[in-house]
Amino acid sequence: MLNQSTQGLHAHNWLQAATELEASSATYVIVTLLSAAGSTPRASGTKMVISDNNIYATIGGGHLEFKAIEHARTLIARGESCQEVENFQLGASLGQCCGGQVLVLFEVFASDKLHLDVYGAGHVAHALMPILAQLPIQIRWIDSRAELFPEQIPANVQKVVDDEPVAQVKTAANNTATLILTHNHQLDFELCQAVLKRDQSLWLGVIGSDTKAKKFQYRLMQRGFSEQQIDSMICPVGLSEVNGKLPMEVAVSIAGQLVALYQSLEVGKPKQKSKQWRDLQDNLVHLSTLQSQKAKIG
Incomplete structure (x- = not known):
């Protein structure tokens, strides 16, 4: 492509x-x-x-x-x-x-920013976006229902309306974090399958309960996903220390987990690598020699 x-x-x-x-x-x-x-x-x-x-x-x-x-x-x-x-x-x-x-x-x-795909434009996502707007995170906000998005979208958020949200998994950049907050458990599961199958997501969080997590784990196992793949799914998403079911409580819990994620990436970020100048110089000398030889022949 x-x-x-x-x-x-x-x-x-x-x-x-x-x-x-x-x-x-x-x-x-x-x-x-x-x-x-x-x-x-x-x-x-x-x-x-x-x-x-x-x-x-x-x-x-x-x-x-x-x-x-x-x-x-x-x-x-x-x-x-x-x-x-x-x-x-x-x-x-x-x-x-x-x-x-x-x-x-x-x-x-x-x-140098964490890239995050958020699926679902419901109450939790609406509470979460103003928090994430103040953090070094670049976001694609994805839903099939255009009417659910607010008129004002934060500068670090790209609104994506797609009748088939699962198709957006294929277009995600490598090492993108994925957060699934949709209104439909079946859609959540299909998104989980697509993300795990592609195997390019940096992190996968899914809203839900312990019961939902167990059901998803069993269904994924039945479909041949490995234990390592299944364990990479974080469900329920959010910090366990932050309790509550109000949209803002859940949003704060998820935001805290995302802050921990990008801070851990900063700590583990490798030093910039580049070819040595000697390699570049040797290549340039080689090409210069070839050009001189061709000029003499001509």
């Missing part, structure tokens, strides 16, 4: 795309052709931007661009900011008629 939000190519240039993705706290990769030797589809300095669901601009198309997109999304899935340099042989390894080679820089800009 190249672009989820639009058919064909985006109208944005790479700078507009990076600015927009940065503002939305999305993880993205800027791909730059650092150097080119021989016949190549685009010149050095050409850039494109790749996110989990979309691409912007182009570095020339063909198999080179396909491999660049593939590699960029592998880096996005790691969830870390980093820089990597890759050397692509257009003729030998990619089967392009150009026959040259390019040195490509991948700069990953990982979002």
Whole structure:
């Protein structure tokens, strides 16, 4: 999948795309052709931007661009900011008629916010959103009933209306936390199945009772889910120390658990990794040598 939000190519240039993705706290990769030797589809300095669901601009198309997109999304899935340099042989390894080679820089800009998908726009979700609006969390708020959403949506919340909310699980970014608060137990269960089956969610919380949790655990076991998968589902969601059934009481309990989640991620966040400058310098020298040799032959 190249672009989820639009058919064909985006109208944005790479700078507009990076600015927009940065503002939305999305993880993205800027791909730059650092150097080119021989016949190549685009010149050095050409850039494109790749996110989990979309691409912007182009570095020339063909198999080179396909491999660049593939590699960029592998880096996005790691969830870390980093820089990597890759050397692509257009003729030998990619089967392009150009026959040259390019040195490509991948700069990953990982979002430092917790990404959270909230399913359900009922009373608890309405009580929860004003709390989450004040926290470093980027949210997709998903429900099939457009009329339930308030007129004013916090800046860090994206409203998603979908007649089939379960379909949104496939579009979630990797390492997104998932909170299920719908009005329908069967829908809750279908969402749980979809999230566990995809196996890319950072965290899964489900509103309910101990009885509901046991029923879901049994049904998931009957459908072949592993004990590890089932144990990853937190139901009832929320801090056990915070009691009460009022929507705001439940919302505060869930918010406390989400705060603990993103704080634990900050503590465990790995240091930024990048290729050593020596690697980049060696690659540039290699390409420079090739260009000089081609110039002499010509």
